[in-house]
Amino acid sequence: MGKLLKDKYEAVVSLNNFTKEIMKLPLKVEYTKINAMIGERQEYIEKIRDIDIKINEYIMNNGKFKESEEVKNLKIKIKILVAETIEMDKEIRKNVNDELKSVKASLNQPQSFSKLVNIKA
Numbered sequence: 001m002g003k004l005l006k007d008k009y010e011a012v013v014s015l016n017n018f019t020k021e022i023m024k025l026p027l028k029v030e031y032t033k034i035n036a037m038i039g040e041r042q043e044y045i046e047k048i049r050d051i052d053i054k055i056n057e058y059i060m061n062n063g064k065f066k067e068s069e070e071v072k073n074l075k076i077k078i079k080i081l082v083a084e085t086i087e088m089d090k091e092i093r094k095n096v097n098d099e100l101k102s103v104k105a106s107l108n109q110p111q112s113f114s115k116l117v118n119i120k121a
Helices: 002-024 031-060 069-108
Strands: none
Touching: 002 031, 002 069
């Protein structure tokens, strides 16, 4: 169980660090790169889900077990990192939504200055 939790902790740390990288990129300039990274980020999430499945199987097969201090500490660290990652996700979504609103607003506004001159023949 300890090894599985260590693996999960390492996977969550990787996800957290990768999410931080995404947060650092400017959305307007690096949209394509951010979009690709968000897709790649899904692989980290899948890895964590696979480890969770193994942990659940271990618990089902071995029943209750006494948690060591190491296991308790890893669980606490994982919870903290997951909460931090969720907050970064919210910020990324907010930034993307704000950018979309900005683009929609600029597309829906008529041009106030026209460089064309209407000449009737």
